[in-house]
């Protein structure tokens with residue numbers, strides 16, 4: 001988990017540095033400096049904080065209904081129809097503290113309350129699916145599950161009967177690091193979830209260390225290539241061939257390939273030509289509250 005946290009921090013920092021450089025190129029040096037400082041400040045806080053106080057704040061937040069799910073659509077690259085949405089946790093209290101979602105999730109993992117948050121997410125998604133008008137056309141909701149939970153021998157206890165009843169409408173997104181950092185229970189948990197009918201997606205694909213053999217043995221339905229491969233795709237020298245190879249690999253594994261982080265029409269067009277199956281990103285739609 002600490003390795004993942006460091007990788008995520010590094011990736012987040014790289015993105016922010018790039019964003020800051022872009023600001024700088026536009027001549028707005030003050031904004032660039034402020035962007036880096038804010039992100040570094042938040043990251044420093046992630047490593048050193050009062051675990052008990054944070055856990056209590058989360059529990060209080062859950063009791064007071066402070067958490068919300070935002071939904072970001074995924075579309076079919078050929079038909080442009082929505083195939084589903086990824087559910088992303090939001091907590092206003094964390095935002096006020098200057099923490100991003102990833103940062104407060106990392107704190108929840110470190111302070112031992114990620115299970116309570118994930119339970120809340122599962123219940124929320126299950127109740128949304130029970131009332132969702134689009135239930136019949138294969139529209140799926142995706143949830144993110146942290147490595148510490150996936151690798152826990154009791155993780156399946158969290159999967160309620162209600163959630164199982166909607167298994168074919170739920171995608172569980174996990175990261176490569178999540179699977180192999182705690183392989184003992186993670187793999188058997190994934191196999192059990194797949195047998196129950198849940199769809200399994202490998203998130204941030206391309207940033208982990210899994211071998212082809214390991215990938216072939218996992219009961220995956222979807223690979224979600226990491227945003228870092230997509231951000232500079234159109235201007236990159238090696239990027240398009242790498243992504244094209246990843247798409248072929250996904251198809252060889254009989255998985256759907258999803259690209260996330262699409263921010264412009266050129267990237268979307270290139271990915272479509274390359275045979276990417278589904279797309280997600282700000283160009284298509286930003287994460288939004290459920291009532292939208």
Ligand code: C2E
Pocket residue numbers: 072087088089100101102105121143144145146173203204260261262263280281282283287
């Ligand atoms: P992720 O699962 O890889 O989710 C994608 C992240 O990329 C989301 O950030 C989304 O808002 C952002 N994104 C989507 N399209 C674009 C784009 O075109 N450009 C850019 N720059 N960003 C885009 P968000 O919502 O801040 O979530 C960050 C991470 O926090 C997620 O990464 C996931 O790892 C974690 N997370 C979010 N909700 C949950 C949750 O309920 N449970 C757990 N365990 N983790 C969660």
Ligand code: MG
Pocket residue numbers: 086144173203
């Ligand atoms: Mg995800």
Ligand code: MG
Pocket residue numbers: 203204224226227260
């Ligand atoms: Mg991702």
